[in-house]
Amino acid sequence: MTENDGPKRERDRRVTDLGTLKALAHPLRMRLYRGLTVARVATASQLAEQVDEAVSLVSYHLRKLAEHGLIEEAEPRSGDGRERWWQPTSDGLSIRDEDFRDAPEKAAVHTAASRLFFDQRADMYRRFLDERVHWGDAWNTAAESSESTLRLTAAELGELTAEMLALFHRYEERGRAADAAGETEGRENVSVHTYAFPFRV
Structure with missing residues (x-):
């Protein structure tokens, strides 16, 4: 059994409403969403360890993501029923400029979100550059810039x-x-x- 058993999830959910974009355009929430996308399923405790934040804070932000349908509760992966497991509701997200250009507030939020996403991606690449000596020849040869x-x-x-x-x-x-x-x-x-x-x- 894999995480994808059951009804097929949406390929790329298209985010078109301002509330959902605002919910996602938060530094910690975006890191949690990215971490959950990689893990497929995880608990607040597991994600809190990844981002080095308190479990209570991570749980709060996971609930905010869930309120906007970006993540949902998953089937428990252990017998400990005290902690909730979470999973993304889609395989990816699509955020398009055309959905947010019809009003100044929408355009401003979309621009701020785009800048946040870019900054976090740049941080990921900088981390790779700092750690590339540990990846070995094969991965460094395959990596591209x-x-x-x-x-x-x-x-x-x-x-x-x-x-x-x-x-x-x-x-x-x-x-x-x-x-x-x-x-x-x-x-x-x-x-x-x-x-x-x-x-x-």
């Missing part, structure tokens, strides 16, 4: 983005299938960050 400058139309950029996401999803499904089959040897969590945007010089 590059920048490409392309001349595209908006439609072509949209097409490129869709193709990249489809490729990422294929590899994600491969990893999940391997985990479900117990083929975990040599597998690590891998974070892939992409930023594609227009600019003028």
Whole structure:
């Protein structure tokens, strides 16, 4: 039995309301959501250890995420019924500018959230750089950091983005299938960050 047994979860939940975006755009909540996405299921105590915060504080923020349908209670993984287990309600999230540009407040919250997500992703990469000596030759050779400058139309950029996401999803499904089959040897969590945007010089 795996965490995905039962009804199939939504592939990428599209966040379109301001309340849910505000709930997610909190530094600790985003770290908890990311940690829960990696673990698939976890307790407040397990997540509190990861983020080095009090269990009571983590429990509070998990309930806030649950109020907005971002996470839900999961089946207990142990006989100890005193602690709740949590899981994400979808396999991922999609947050699009087009859903928040129709009002100044929405646009401001979306921009603040985007900056928070970027800062946390940058921190993850800085941590990898600081620790890369411990990852060994194979992982350091496989890791990638590059920048490409392309001349595209908006439609072509949209097409490129869709193709990249489809490729990422294929590899994600491969990893999940391997985990479900117990083929975990040599597998690590891998974070892939992409930023594609227009600019003028």
